[in-house]
Amino acid sequence: MKTAFFSSRSYDEEFFDRFNTGHELKYFPFPLNGGTAPLTDGFRAVCVFVNDQLDRQTLAALSSRGVEFVVLRCAGFNNVDLQAAADHRIRVARVPGYSPHAVAEHAVALILTLNRKTHKAYNRIREQNFSIERLTGFDLYGKTVGVIGTGQIGSVFSKIMLGFGCRVLAFDIRKDDGLSAAGITYTGLDELFAESDIISLHCPLTPETRHLFSAASLGRMKRGAMLINTSRGAVLDTGEVIRALKTGHLGYLGIDVYEQESALFFRDLSEEIIQDDMIARLMSFPNVLITSHQGFFTREALEQIAKTTLGNLTAFERENACPNEVPLPVRLTGHAG
Numbered sequence: 001m002k003t004a005f006f007s008s009r010s011y012d013e014e015f016f017d018r019f020n021t022g023h024e025l026k027y028f029p030f031p032l033n034g035g036t037a038p039l040t041d042g043f044r045a046v047c048v049f050v051n052d053q054l055d056r057q058t059l060a061a062l063s064s065r066g067v068e069f070v071v072l073r074c075a076g077f078n079n080v081d082l083q084a085a086a087d088h089r090i091r092v093a094r095v096p097g098y099s100p101h102a103v104a105e106h107a108v109a110l111i112l113t114l115n116r117k118t119h120k121a122y123n124r125i126r127e128q129n130f131s132i133e134r135l136t137g138f139d140l141y142g143k144t145v146g147v148i149g150t151g152q153i154g155s156v157f158s159k160i161m162l163g164f165g166c167r168v169l170a171f172d173i174r175k176d177d178g179l180s181a182a183g184i185t186y187t188g189l190d191e192l193f194a195e196s197d198i199i200s201l202h203c204p205l206t207p208e209t210r211h212l213f214s215a216a217s218l219g220r221m222k223r224g225a226m227l228i229n230t231s232r233g234a235v236l237d238t239g240e241v242i243r244a245l246k247t248g249h250l251g252y253l254g255i256d257v258y259e260q261e262s263a264l265f266f267r268d269l270s271e272e273i274i275q276d277d278m279i280a281r282l283m284s285f286p287n288v289l290i291t292s293h294q295g296f297f298t299r300e301a302l303e304q305i306a307k308t309t310l311g312n313l314t315a316f317e318r319e320n321a322c323p324n325e326v327p328l329p330v331r332l333t334g335h336a337g
């Protein structure tokens, strides 16, 4: 199927070209949004990633140019206005759970780096500074880890933390009995906030989870606790997180996602003046570690993403049922514009 592939990077092209056996992919290195949607003339599908903007305006522009399908190269679909997709009869598919290990292991990497300060030790040794002053960490063994969202990624993460000898508390709107049997304890959010030394987020961004970490919830966390976010940036209210870091109430922050990441992540801006004062402030804290949405970024995950996305395109092209199709809300007649 003729597909416009947005936000393309060299690694996308390498893996998609390796597994593509018949779709016509046109790679665009820039994101899809209202401004770039006119480039989709003559394409039946668009292939997009986490920071492409599929709002009502973009979907209307795609529909008017004949686009029928959106295939996401990611699990989350919070960047798609599903009601608008339904109204324009555009079908949407995603790649659920392509490598929960990749993201869960990255969350652990953030914890270990923040705790044991290996990034600082690396720089010190390169400067022939062999002092270990101020590199003190803490044992993970025996600490309480709170996990919000125990789906594919959260369950892998929970089991890894059990392996460290941590006590794992979890909150999810759906409990997983298998995880309870494995030794994790489901609790309410209040208890999780109050008791956790580390909290790691693995829930999707939804209206319920947007700014779940506000002034009130951050205030309920233990003083000096660590917060890890590899889910979606807007689960944190970034301004409030910065305030909590400034007072010292929040002890450590590790983020792979950021509320305003679409203007920054996946680009080399090393020669630019950063206009985003929030990320600039976050970058200035010694107890904050930021990675640029690379939790998914392993060879295994890239292979799975390419294979599944191409399979989704094939299913749509053949008008077969697509197992990874995102259910759309009921179409609102007369609201397609």
Ligand code: NAD
Pocket: 075, 076, 096, 097, 100, 103, 148, 149, 150, 151, 152, 153, 154, 171, 172, 173, 174, 202, 203, 204, 205, 206, 208, 209, 230, 231, 232, 256, 257, 293, 294, 295, 296, 297
């Ligand atoms: P999943 O659907 O398997 O699991 C999500 C879990 O969150 C489910 O168990 C669900 O019941 C739970 N949940 C939903 N609403 C909740 C709420 N209000 N409170 C608590 N729990 C809630 O998804 P997954 O594959 O585990 O991915 C989780 C998230 O990780 C994705 O939505 C995405 O935002 C993010 N992600 C990040 C990267 C990355 O590279 N950093 C890669 C993939 C996914």
